[in-house]
Amino acid sequence: MEDPMERIGSEEESGLESTIKEDLSMEIDPPFKENVATAEDWRKALNKVVPAVVVLRTTACRAFDTESASAGSATGFVVDKRRGIILTNRHVVKPGPVVAEAMFLNREEITVHPLYRDPVHDFGFFRYDPNAIQFLDYEEIPLAPEAACVGLEIRVVGNDSGEKVSILAGTIARLDRDAPQYTKDGYNDFNTFYLQAASGTKGGSSGSPVIDWQGRAVALNAGGKTTTASAFFLPLERVVRALKFFQKGGESYTSKWEVVSIPRGTLQTTFLHKGFDEIRRLGLQSETELMARHASAQGETGMLVVDSVVPGGPAHNHLEPGDVLVRVNREVITQFLRLETLLDDSVEQNIELEIERGGTPLSVQLVVQDLHSITPAHFLEVSGAVIHPLSYQQARNFRFQCGLVYVSEPGYMLSRAAVPRHAIIKKLAGEEISKLEDLISVLSKLSQGSRVPLEYISYTDHHRRKFVLVTVDRHEWYAPPQIYTRDDSSGLWTVKPAFQLEFMLPSGVNVEATPMEHIHAYNHQGLTDGATSMETSSEHASAVLHSQNETVMLEDTIAKENVLLRDGQGAAAVANASIAERVIEPTLVMFEVHVPPSCMLDGVHSQHFSGTGVIIYHSHSMGLVAVDKNTVAVSSSDVMLSFAAYPIEIPGEVVFLHPVHNFALVAYDSSALGPVGVSAVQAAELLPDPALRRGDSVYLVGLNRSLQATSRKSVVTNPCATLNIGSADCPRYRATNMEVVELDTDFGSAFSGVLTDEHGRVRAIWASFSTQLKVGSNTSEDHHFVRGIPVYAISQVLHNIISGGNGPHLLINGVKRPMPLIRILEVELYRTLLSKARSFGLSDDWIQALIKKDPVRRQVLRVKGCLAGSKAENLLEQGDMVLAVNKEPVTCFRDIENVCHALDIGESGGELNMTIFRQGRELDLVVGTDVRDGNGTTRVINWCGCIVQDPHPAVRALGFLPEEGHGVYVARWCRGSPVHRYGLYALQWIVEVNGKPTPDLDAFVNVTKELEHGEFVRVRTIHLNSKPRVLTLKQDLHYWPTWELRFDPETAIWHRQTIKALDFVDFRHNPVQG
Secondary structure, eight states, rough: OOOOTTTOOOOOOTBBOOOOOOOOOOOOOOOOOOOOOHHHHHHHHHHHHHEEEEEEEEEOOOOOBBSEEEEEEEEEEEETTTTTTEEOOOOHSSSSSSSEEOOHHHHSEEEEEEEEOOOSOOOOOEEGGGGGOSSSSOOOBBBBBGGOOTOOEEEEEEEGGOOOOOEEEEEEEEEEEOOOOSSSSSSOOSEEEEEEEOOOOTTTTOOEEEETSSSOEEEEEEEEEEEEEEEEEESSSHHHHHHHHHHHOOSSSSSSSOOOOOOOOOOOOEEEEHHHHHHHTTTHHHHHHHHHHHHHHOOOOEEEEEEOTTSSSTTTTTTOOTTEEEEHHHHHHHSSHHHHHHHHHHTTEEEEEEEEEEEEEEEEEEEEGGGGSSSSEEEETTTTTTEEEHHHHHHHHOOOOTTTTEEOOEEEEEEEEOOOTEEEEEEETTTOOOHHHHHHHHHHTOOOOOOOEEEEEEEEEEEEEEEEEEEEOOOOOSSSOOEEEETTTTTEEEEEEOOOOOOOOOOOOOOOOTTTTTSSOOOOOTTTOOOOOTTTOOOOOOHHHHHHHHHHHHHHHHHHHHHHHHHHHHHHHHHHOOOHHHHHHHEEEEEEEEEEGGGGOOOOSEEEEEEEEEEEEEEEOOOEEEETTTSSSOOOSSSEEEEEESSSSEEEEEEEEEEESSSSSEEEEEEGGGGHHHHHHHOOOOOOSOOOOTTTTEEEEEEEEESSSEEEEEEEEEEEEEEOOOOSSOOOOHHHOOOOOOOOOOOOOOEEEEEEOOOOOEEEEEEEEEEEEEEETTEEEEEEEEEETTTHHHHHHHHHHHOOOOOOOOEEEEEEEEOEEEEOOOEEEEEHHHHHHHHHHHOOOHHHHHHHHOTTEEEEEEEEEEOOTTTTTSSSSSTTTEEEEEEEOOSSHHHHHHHHHHHHHHHHHTTTEEEEETEEEEEEEEEEOEEEOOOOOOOEEEETTEEEOOOOOHHHHHOOEEEOOSOOOEEEOOOOSSSHTTTTTSSEEEETTTTTOSSSHHHHHHHHHOTTTTOOOEEEEEETTTTTTEEEEETTTTSOOOOEEEEEEETTTEEEEEEOOOOOOOOOOOSSSS
């Protein structure tokens, strides 16, 4: 059973918890040795030891094997000064890519490189340049594993709980503690004893030396138990052996080490040391026990017993759990150390094991495997996923065979298909995957946007395969697939393309669309999303092109299949459905939206959304679906559409995000539906006028998760309710300046759809809204609710798209179409009842004029704030009452929208003549308006692992931008990156880099591309709360190149371009700089 109180004594951040239950058996420890050291002895020892202890700040750049991407601090100590070798734990050195610095006692900081990490035991080495230490006099700490004994007084010197130097006292209580089991799916040590003491070490103390009064390291601190002061120390015998191999390899430090091979053998078997009392219950013969006691050291209390065997390993089908190890090569073995010595000295050789199984003596011949051959030293990075051969560590945890294709980090492409971390990939695109090379070969044959089946198994469910559909990224969200390979001579992981990509970007027809132009020809090219189309029979495709007679036959076929579709829906369901439901069902679409982690822009709060949309335009060349922005929040997303009218799933592309209203428009390729689907799917009829009134009857119609229409008749209780949604902790889109429809009854907060009249004409979309609710004093929770959005704004935008907008062109289904621009007053308004306005001093004349304009609402609009950087900023003030625009009274948000829209028709220069009431005075102001497109954020830059963009409207709505210029806004940061290591987190602006202003993205790119690899950079930031800060970080172009992602309206594709990297070529574009 697991005890969550046991933890790995690792880096300060990680704090991994343990999973082992304390051993309750009473075992006899070696004789207690009395301590004779004085306080002066300890003072001298510590004076010698402390300067050789370093604080290690490590950054695991990628998830790999047992470790996730992270940044933290730990401890190490110098064990070879001349060669520059530092000893610490394996979980500090990391099995994967790591960047680390060591800080000595006098605050000298140097770069260290991983030299070795043991495949099994929790120790590893960093190397550094001894000549880089100029101002500190220190000596290496000698290793003395033989000095460890029960009762020995010790000191643990290290970076405990993030402190620079911490010295904890203790006494060794046990030498034969079982290796601690920290977690069921991560790193665990095994096949060794541990030492135990009550020293109470905490996070950050990993790798601390455990010293005696003579200043010798007798053990290595590794972990602890959180519920007690117990600490676990690794014995040093195998550490000494490994160190000697490196000391034989060279006499001094060199920039590139000659790769040293440390022989490590394995049977892929885990042994436990059990007492003779328990072994007798397993069937051990008395004669064998007597022989083992006589042949072993005095005080031996037990023998080694097989605990588990990894499938496919040398001992598979030869050894079983419960087998008692008696001899190896005719030598009695009862201790881990002697067994491991024999295995390490017998790599690729046969050994003979004598065991007892249930009291029956057996002898088996096994070949000792090279442990390094089953320790992965390379990985594939594709779409943010890290995939590599399954290591011995995880094979032991999960009971799988070593070398299988293991998902260390699912990234975007795999997580989008719900493939979890720790999955084992068995099949892709119908081909068996047994090794990483098989996976790379299959990936190289797939085109962008293709959808292929994938089979995997999980360690939580060994016996059943899971089947999912994986969609290859159509947009360039991530770099092309790359192979990282460990280079032990430099300590880096070299990177190269996994294969030469033949990029198959969707071809676009470079055509200008005239108003109301419709393309009636079907596009019969293969579906890149892998959806099954009804035009798979080639005779359908050729029939349209050959003769009129065949065309008639095709139409007959479509008609017959449509009858079958209708019959399949069930006569009872059709009979029970309302007219509105039957009319609107063919127009409804279910959305599945995924946002890549690399492009979580504009404060988007999740990577996955779902909801219901309604088709508002459908022709043979293009379809448009309206949906709320709580389903499609940003344009940098992948959208999949499932149609209620026809069983097919196809991709959609975000073409318009309204800058104010809570709706987006998504386009789809009608030809992908096939001839039958095109005829089955219909567009809804929008009825923007007359506006809904209180007491009107409407039908709420939407889709359940089974794509079945659900409806109910409801009554409008408030057709002009106003929203008051506060800013989230991380600013994101929130609906403002909107009136919404409220009903007496609905289907709950998770149900979206449309509101129709009795004839199925859409009066409003029933949309999802997002807000945050405070829980306690420091935390917030996301909350969703639904309201109706009148369709007048949707109708206006649709008309502008179809008739030809006044904005930039966008490629939609191979046709360039002008998109609309929206003129808005960038001011957040709220309503105040006229009864309250009178108390603020508003005259009776204005109150009567506003009542005459709108006798229902009886309200006046007030200014809550102006968006920073807008033309209204510094003109309108908080609390201003907006009485009239262009001498016409205004009482609702739509009045403001109408006068802004009228500016595009007239020639007023985009300015409004506003009459406002401010602090008892009536004022006339000329206020400018702003023009916004529907593209959303279309450019993002990743620098040192932080994702930066222009300040988006939700940030500007806070009313503050840095005085130094708008700056670049940090939207997200990546784990394991330099900004993670140095603390450059989100929700702040970068306004200067090395003293050079960065008022916009172009200036930011120009400054950062001049920075070199490994250079320390001074960054000045301003937080959302306006607090300035200066920090430094070290640029890492090897693992974290600078890149840009930009939406190209000419191709309707998000393109990625590397701005600066180290020894890397972006095969999509020009070679990178630097």
